[in-house]
Amino acid sequence: MEISLILVPVDFSDCAANAFSYGKKIASSWKAELLLIHVVNSTKASLVADYTKEPIEDVKKRFTNQAKQTFRHFLDDLGRDGLVKDTIVSYGSPFQEIAIKARELQTDLILMGGYGSRGKGQIDEIFFGGTVDKVVRLLPCPVLCVPMGWPIENI
Numbered sequence: 001m002e003i004s005l006i007l008v009p010v011d012f013s014d015c016a017a018n019a020f021s022y023g024k025k026i027a028s029s030w031k032a033e034l035l036l037i038h039v040v041n042s043t044k045a046s047l048v049a050d051y052t053k054e055p056i057e058d059v060k061k062r063f064t065n066q067a068k069q070t071f072r073h074f075l076d077d078l079g080r081d082g083l084v085k086d087t088i089v090s091y092g093s094p095f096q097e098i099a100i101k102a103r104e105l106q107t108d109l110i111l112m113g114g115y116g117s118r119g120k121g122q123i124d125e126i127f128f129g130g131t132v133d134k135v136v137r138l139l140p141c142p143v144l145c146v147p148m149g150w151p152i153e154n155i
Contacts, residue, residue: 001108002030003026003030003032003109004030004031004032004108005032005035005085005106005107005108005109006023006026006027006032006033006034006035006107006108006109006110006111007034007035007036007037007098007101007102007105007107007109007110007111008020008023008034008035008036008037008110008111008112009036009037009038009039009094009098009110009112010036010038010071010074011094011113012038012070012074013113014148015113015114015148016113017074017077017078018113018146018148018149019112019113020034020036020074020078021078022111022144023083023111024081024083026109026111026144027083028081028083032083032108032109033083033084033085034083034084034085035085035086035087035088035101035105035107036071036075036086036087036088037087037088037089037090037097037098037101038067038070038071038087038088038089038090039089039090039092039093039094039097039098040060040064040089040090040091040092041092041093041094042060042091042092042093043093045059045060045063045091046059048063060091064089064091067089068087068089071087071089075087088101098110099139102139102141103139107141108141108142109141109142109143109144110139110141110142110143111143111144111146112143112144112145112146113145113146113147113148114145114146114147114148
């Protein structure tokens, strides 16, 4: 198996930063490229629009612009190392958008943090599974889940 394109979903949490560090190490070893994706959660955007009485398109645009700006800071802090091919900001259900982009871009590997900004033990994760669980079920390509605190030297 050859790995030339790795997709790393990013929610800008410490866990995502850890997964990105792993992604850089793996990409460097395999001479692969990294694609980073952040998904603006449409359910959360709808809740904000309902609460603030703003049009959903305005909330979507604001969240998308914030994500693009946060990507710049994220990469400034963690470095591109010449391995990041592109960053993608998508809108929808995170696990579905990750799966769609992975298929569309024919990624060889998805590398995700074990849990993101929501933390552990949330009710819907207990009953329905987290984003990682859902992505694993939807895709035929390998999905590597990197738990927080796992030493990078283990690769």
